[in-house]
Amino acid sequence: MSSIIRTTYAPLLAFAYFFCFISPVFAQFPQGGSPNGMNQAQMNIGRFYGKVVDETTGKGIGYASVQLVGMRYDSVTRKMEPVILGGQLTLENGDFSLEKLPIRGNFTLKVNFLGYAEMEQKVSFGDGGSGDGGNRPGGGRPGGGAGAIDKDIGNIKLAATSSILREVTILSEASQVSLALDKKVYRVDKDNVAAGGTAEDALKNVPTLNVDIDGNLTMRNAAPQIFVDGRPTNLTLDQIPADAIDNVEVITNPSAKYDASGGGSGIVNIVLKKERRIGYNGSIRAGIDKRGRANLSGDINAREGKVNGFLGLNLNQRRSISSAGTTRTTNDFLGNTTSFTDQTNAPRTNGLFAMARGGIDWFINNRNTLTFTGNYHGGGFKNKDNLFKSETFFKDTLPDYALNSVRASNGDRNFRNMGSQVLYKHLFPKAGKELTADFNYNRSTSNNESFFATTFDGNGINSKERQTGDGGNDFFTFQSDFVNPIAKGKKLEMGVRAAIRTYNSENGNFVFNEAMNNYIYVPSFTDKYKYDDEVFAAYGTFSQSYTKWGYQLGLRAESSKYAGTLIDRDTTFNNNFPISLFPSTFVTYKLNDQDNMQLAYTRRINRPNFFQLIPFADFSDSLNLSTGNANLLPEFANSLELSYQNIINKQHNFLTSIYFKKSTNLITRYTYSEYNDTLQRVIGVTTYQNANSSIAYGVEFTIKNTFWKKLEITSNLNFYNSVLDVTAEGNKTSKVEQFTWFVKENISYKLPKSFTIQLNGSYQSRTAFDTGGGGGGRHGWGGGATSSAQGYSIPVWYVDASLRKDFWNKKASLTLNIQDIFRSRKTGSFTDSELFEQETWRRRDPQLYRLNFSYRFGKFDVSLFRRKNTRTETEGMDGGF
Numbered sequence: 055m056s057s058i059i060r061t062t063y064a065p066l067l068a069f070a071y072f073f074c075f076i077s078p079v080f081a082q083f084p085q086g087g088s089p090n091g092m093n094q095a096q097m098n099i100g101r102f103y104g105k106v107v108d109e110t111t112g113k114g115i116g117y118a119s120v121q122l123v124g125m126r127y128d129s130v131t132r133k134m135e136p137v138i139l140g141g142q143l144t145l146e147n148g149d150f151s152l153e154k155l156p157i158r159g160n161f162t163l164k165v166n167f168l169g170y171a172e173m174e175q176k177v178s179f180g181d182g183g184s185g186d187g188g189n190r191p192g193g194g195r196p197g198g199g200a201g202a203i204d205k206d207i208g209n210i211k212l213a214a215t216s217s218i219l220r221e222v223t224i225l226s227e228a229s230q231v232s233l234a235l236d237k238k239v240y241r242v243d244k245d246n247v248a249a250g251g252t253a254e255d256a257l258k259n260v261p262t263l264n265v266d267i268d269g270n271l272t273m274r275n276a277a278p279q280i281f282v283d284g285r286p287t288n289l290t291l292d293q294i295p296a297d298a299i300d301n302v303e304v305i306t307n308p309s310a311k312y313d314a315s316g317g318g319s320g321i322v323n324i325v326l327k328k329e330r331r332i333g334y335n336g337s338i339r340a341g342i343d344k345r346g347r348a349n350l351s352g353d354i355n356a357r358e359g360k361v362n363g364f365l366g367l368n369l370n371q372r373r374s375i376s377s378a379g380t381t382r383t384t385n386d387f388l389g390n391t392t393s394f395t396d397q398t399n400a401p402r403t404n405g406l407f408a409m410a411r412g413g414i415d416w417f418i419n420n421r422n423t424l425t426f427t428g429n430y431h432g433g434g435f436k437n438k439d440n441l442f443k444s445e446t447f448f449k450d451t452l453p454d455y456a457l458n459s460v461r462a463s464n465g466d467r468n469f470r471n472m473g474s475q476v477l478y479k480h481l482f483p484k485a486g487k488e489l490t491a492d493f494n495y496n497r498s499t500s501n502n503e504s505f506f507a508t509t510f511d512g513n514g515i516n517s518k519e520r521q522t523g524d525g526g527n528d529f530f531t532f533q534s535d536f537v538n539p540i541a542k543g544k545k546l547e548m549g550v551r552a553a554i555r556t557y558n559s560e561n562g563n564f565v566f567n568e569a570m571n572n573y574i575y576v577p578s579f580t581d582k583y584k585y586d587d588e589v590f591a592a593y594g595t596f597s598q599s600y601t602k603w604g605y606q607l608g609l610r611a612e613s614s615k616y617a618g619t620l621i622d623r624d625t626t627f628n629n630n631f632p633i634s635l636f637p638s639t640f641v642t643y644k645l646n647d648q649d650n651m652q653l654a655y656t657r658r659i660n661r662p663n664f665f666q667l668i669p670f671a672d673f674s675d676s677l678n679l680s681t682g683n684a685n686l687l688p689e690f691a692n693s694l695e696l697s698y699q700n701i702i703n704k705q706h707n708f709l710t711s712i713y714f715k716k717s718t719n720l721i722t723r724y725t726y727s728e729y730n731d732t733l734q735r736v737i738g739v740t741t742y743q744n745a746n747s748s749i750a751y752g753v754e755f756t757i758k759n760t761f762w763k764k765l766e767i768t769s770n771l772n773f774y775n776s777v778l779d780v781t782a783e784g785n786k787t788s789k790v791e792q793f794t795w796f797v798k799e800n801i802s803y804k805l806p807k808s809f810t811i812q813l814n815g816s817y818q819s820r821t822a823f824d825t826g827g828g829g830g831g832r833h834g835w836g837g838g839a840t841s842s843a844q845g846y847s848i849p850v851w852y853v854d855a856s857l858r859k860d861f862w863n864k865k866a867s868l869t870l871n872i873q874d875i876f877r878s879r880k881t882g883s884f885t886d887s888e889l890f891e892q893e894t895w896r897r898r899d900p901q902l903y904r905l906n907f908s909y910r911f912g913k914f915d916v917s918l919f920r921r922k923n924t925r926t927e928t929e930g931m932d933g934g935f
Contacts, residue, residue: 114148407433
């Protein structure tokens with residue numbers, strides 16, 4: 055794999071990195087000469103030194119940031135601009151020394167440290183560096199007096215801020231939802247309904263997003279790309295505990311800086327909890343629901359000096375009870391009814407999953423940081439189900455005979471995911487200029503085994519089947535980004551990215567042979583499969599801002615290829631796209647201090663996912679057979695969005711967007727009929743194809759209001775229309791149009807005695823299956839929900855509620871929440887194909903109660919890992935603490 059990167063894509067990576075590293079050379083300020091003709095290098099001979107101490111104790115403060123700011127002429131703007139002339143972190147005893155400084159002019163010394171108020175002090179070299187003395191012969195030069203170029207500033211006293219005088223860290227009362235033109239941010243730690251649940255519970259309350267009961271995430275009726283901490287993930291939503299999430303960022307129209315995958319549906323970035331505060335802080339949480347499912351989690355962060363460590367653990371039980379039903383009317387090719395089927399079942403799931411995540415930040419100095427992170431996710435689930443099916447067969451439009459059956463199934467599923475990340479960040483002396491690089495590696499494995507026993511008409515077991523599945527994938531990404539504010543109001547961003555995924559899957563089907571008393575392998579129902587996916591990218595954006603308006607232009611280039619092999623059948627397939635370009639344009643206009651507008655255009659791609667490609671027939675539901683299509687091509691989407699935001703004041707905020715999206719080569723789900731030799735009958739099979747195109751357009755309103763500092767209401771309304779132009783194989787082109795709307799309300803009210811009540815509700819009308827595009831999906835391997843011209847999803851609505859009580863000055867809280875109060879969250883679909891009409895419905899865990907307890911702790915302590923000697927502790931001998 056490495057040889058492929060070196061030979062095929064080395065020119066692309068080298069070209070991008072050339073511009074990443076050459077731009078700082080041209081962006082430097084000119085050194086110039088001194089007013090009296092003295093060479094600039096000869097004037098940079100000054101030194102400021104001193105000590106940073108605690109105002110109360112007088113002890114030195116180690117690792118405080120000290121920066122010297124001065125004015126320097128910028129040849130681009132032709133103005134004097136502030137620049138950082140020198141900086142460092144103080145030594146353990148608080149000492150600092152800034153050397154090789156210009157000795158002319160007046161400067162500002164800035165000192166800051168976490169937990170203390172920032173201090174600014176005007177400094178100069180006196181007679182040697184300013185005023186008339188600076189222009190006298192010998193002034194500021196060797197021999198002109200040591201005091202002029204080597205100045206002791208003395209002790210600089212920092213005052214502790216009032217917020218850290220208390221030992222326990224109190225969470226701020228920030229708003230649950232923050233709105234901006236480019237993204238929405240949802241604070242999950244303030245969502246009491248999601249406490250003790252998973253990311254599914256958290257994301258279904260986020261404005262603009264919808265999550266169905268199977269964990270499929272959609273944004274404006276298309277599946278978005280799912281990120282965790284800014285990078286794509288192998289994890290599914292039900293594998294991420296809600297208590298591990300800090301906030302969720304919703305980006306409806308990502309710029310060229312972001313991965314182009316995800317169609318026109320945007321990006322959802324799940325930001326996990328992590329702290330960097332001096333000392334230690336953390337929390338522990340525990341809960342139980344009405345089914346006896348327990349959850350236990352905790353996290354801790356500790357920082358002193360140059361090292362910050364963090365660790366989080368989560369343990370969740372899963373006991374889910376569902377109910378489902380399907381009715382189907384099957385027709386022949388003349389439209390006559392041949393059978394009617396009524397099927398019901400009530401699946402049960404019992405399992406456990408765990409998450410562990412930890413890492414270390416090493417602050418090498420005030421400009422360089424290195425972070426190491428590791429994570430583990432694992433779990434096992436047992437599934438049981440009894441599926442009751444009643445079939446009535448017709449002859450000449452009259453009932454002929456009936457066949458009833460019961461299929462009992464038992465299955466086990468296990469998964470493991472292990473990952474690691476190394477992140478490097480470098481800050482340049484110039485404010486806002488930085489370079490980052492990170493390496494990510496994830497390894498996921500899964501295995502499952504299921505047994506099926508079918509009994510017809512109570513006459514005993516007539517058939518037994520066994521299904522097995524083993525698979526895994528390796529996911530490697532490397533990314534580097536460079537940001538350079540080349541002038542006032544101008545910024546250049548560039549970066550490169552490589553993503554390589556390798557999959558393998560082995561699915562087996564077996565039929566029980568009574569004579570041999572054993573399960574016999576059925577090759578025609580079995581596939582061994584492997585799949586490689588490689589994406590290499592480079593991007594660049596340029597932005598410029600003026601008093602009233604600004605713009606950003608971006609271009610992303612991606613080269614992708616994927617190749618799959620059916621090992622048992624010696625069948626291979628591949629699709630290569632050497633270079634695809636994805637431009638983006640953003641124009642922002644400030645009407646006044648309260649009103650802002652933005653026009654955005656982006657082009658994105660949706661690559662087919664693993665399960666859409668694999669040509670393996672899934673027989674787990676005899677009424678809904680499905681298979682992939684190895685010849686699927688990626689779809690492309692062009693999106694246009696006009697946003698308007700009115701920030702009335704801190705309590706009221708209004709955001710509306712008008713959007714339009716057109717997709718080509720749309721990945722579309724459709725159903726066809728065929729005669730199956732194994733089943734000895736005509737069956738309907740659902741698969742995928744590339745349709746002609748689709749368009750979707752709509753308007754979205756998000757309104758956030760706060761009243762009396764107690765009541766916070768966030769309303770989200772979305773109205774959109776989709777038109778699907780699809781040609782099924784062998785059929786003429788057809789167009790299907792569907793208008794959809796949904797509304798979502800989040801209400802939080804602070805009651806007396808530290809009680810808080812929260813209500814969340816959502817309604818979604820009849821919806822087209824999808825308007826195209828998507829990344830992430832339930833399985834986390836790219837792609838997502840797909841379009842269909844043969845049906846729609848039925849309307850669905852729900853209401854959740856919670857009551858929270860805070861104790862001990864908000865260090866602890868007890869939360870009672872209930873999901874789906876009215877048992878109304880019933881999802882389903884209607885499908886109309888050439889072979890049958892089908893209606894399905896499902897419900898999972900209605901009226902679920904959960905009780906959760908949380909306790910937060912922390913202490914500001916700059917000497918956390920050191921043992922103090924109180925008998926000999928004196929200033930300058932104990933490291934300054």
